[in-house]
Amino acid sequence: MTIELATGLPLATDLPLVVDALSRLFQPDTLARILVEGLGKAAVYFVLAVGLTLVFGLMGVLNFSHGAMAMLGAYVGGLLMVLAVSDGTGTVARIAFFFVAVVAVFAVLTAFGSTIEYSLIRPIYDRTPMYQILLTFGIALILEEVTRIVVLARGIQPDPPWSAAMATAPALFTDRYDVLGAPIRGLYAFEIVLGVLAVAGVWLFLNRTLYGLYIRAGSEDPEMVEALGIDVRRAFTIVFGLGTGLAGIGGVFLMWDPLWGPSALLAIDVLLYAFVVVIIGGLGSFEGTVAASLLVGITDSFTTWLFSTGIVTFTGLPALTIFGLLVLMLILRPQGLYGVEEVGGH
């Protein structure tokens, strides 16, 4: 391993370059860039991961089909946008259509997720949790492949992001704006707004609704919740549906993002990133998911900046760091930032 490190990560030993970079780090434009991009990424990570947290918190099921659901969301949302938007559609109309797509995708995927839970996962709750994980993994395989078939049959290439859907973004978001001297894509501001809305929405759901209460109670002590006479089975169906719906919204959020975009590969990519966020935050914890998305998002934008300055010439740095963060967190604090020790006994 030492050999690999020595040759693989060509950390520049040029001292002036490091000093120069450090001095540049504390310039307002650099900080603004890292912060705004980081918050934008954090918003995306939050929406992608929060559904996974809800499902795990209550049910103890690590939902491997979460990424596939986000992929479906991206394609369904993309389809709506491509149908609704033409060249002459104005910015406001495009944003309005976007929110229509969010609502539509949420409705469709919530129904879909509930159906899957009711018909496939419910029969095997009496088995060890591993079988529920395996089942959702199988569902992910099927969904990904069916999507590939449909996308191929419709002449949309399955692997590179679907450019027609990405092109529906209003010019407002694709342009760059000057923030404290740093050119920042408008989309990031939009993502931050959406992220704040999502955090507020999920927080209200968890703290101001009956099912939110069930979920919070269920992630603390599932046996007690059951003993109190709450129909946990029905709560499972609803929460799995909501988790799927949130994954779908996450997919719609990715639709305009140049780093993601609708593609069949999302099924795995989203899943891995959502896992990282959920585990760093602590499985089943809402506060943890918020904190972990901020941590991961800002780390991501910081390492991206680090790479762009030429201090590190290793192109895989952002992805490497994010998975490294996961490993580090599990070593230092296995239950995650806000996690309870041994959540749900899994």
Next chain:
Amino acid sequence: MAISPTDPDRDRVPDGGADSALESPADEDDSIDAGSTAPTDSSDENWLAAYTRDHAAHLLVVAAFALYPVVLGVLDRTPLATEASSFLPGLTAMIVVLYMGLFAMSFDFVSGYTGYLSFGHAAFYGTGAYVVVLAANGKVPGVPADTPFMVLLLLAAVLAFVVALAIGAVSFRLSGVYFAMITLGFAQVIYEFVRHWEYVGANPSEGATISRVDGLSIGVPYVDSLNVAVGRLAGDSFENVLGMGVDVSATMTSYYALGVVVLVCYFAMQRILHSPFGAVMVAIRENEERARAIGYDVFWYKMAAFSASGFFAGIAGAVFAAYARGASPDNSFYFLVTADALIMAIIGGIGTLAGPLYGALFHEWLEDILTTENDGIATYLEQLLPQDVLTTEVAGMTLSDFFGTVLTGRAPLYLGIIFVLFVLFVPDGLLGSVRNRVGGPVGKRLPAVLDRYRR
């Protein structure tokens, strides 16, 4: 077990079983009963007959694998040639069965027997593969490019063993989902690293190929005549073997040579699982607290099981790289490679050592008949069906295009459906279900089952 006190040789007979399940105490009673109903007048049998009898299942499987290429060759000359090439796995697919089967077995070795789901098992497979590729290109310091493959195989396995020790030392502080996730995390870190590691080749995300012209030579050390070169299209081929008029192509040479490696690894793993050590592994799976309370230092047992598993996964990766003459991050280190092993283990039967091999066979068979090449079901249907049927429009596309879209290269879809059905309805997998049916490890019960039908 019905061991005759007058026949000490019976003692040394390993209680072989194609699936080597270590029974729970209840099963043990069951098999003692079964043993006593089996013919006990075996004192006049010599040890070889007894050994053969105990390993009947193994012999049958090995014979089936050994004869398969010959059967394929014979079928190729009969009128059924088209059907054979469309519906039976070809020789190249069978080689994939061998190394992926070994990898899935090594995954099952730790995940099925200690109950710790190793979600980053591809890290060891990839280590094995990259050691071979880099060493054959002369890029591993201290290892010349012309090192014999047997040495590289061991080097790859030992390095995978060391990587597994390092990962295990940190990961075994956790259990359940957390263990699965930390192993996945480690594997993904290595994957991202290798994918961008320029030392490997000009385009590291594409991986590297072995640049030497000849195949890597596998064989028995110090016995030159048994050395054969393996590698797709670069190995040895033999014409008119032993004057029998049988030609052995380079692919077939690889098949047999790699098959021997896999067989040796299988028996090594089987032997470990049947030892007291293996019994502790199962004890950990069934109840870790109790195993600790009995006085076993479970951490070191888990470490040993994990790194032994890494060792065999490294061999699987090395065999793959030698045959494919190259490796890329996506077909060695990636998360989905572990997922493939998991699918094979579940379909074959998790917790049965040989099961994953049958899972691999099923997996590759499906992939082979739904291939994008010209010898799959889609091509077969196009030749079989009349032209006017093929050009019928179905949902806006011709039937022939429809076949191309839903069949060609669509193995993951059908695999996913079958996987879900297995998880729902056949949770014990193929071999596990057969074992439940015959009431014990298949290899052990097979003689008794056969006896029932003998008269």
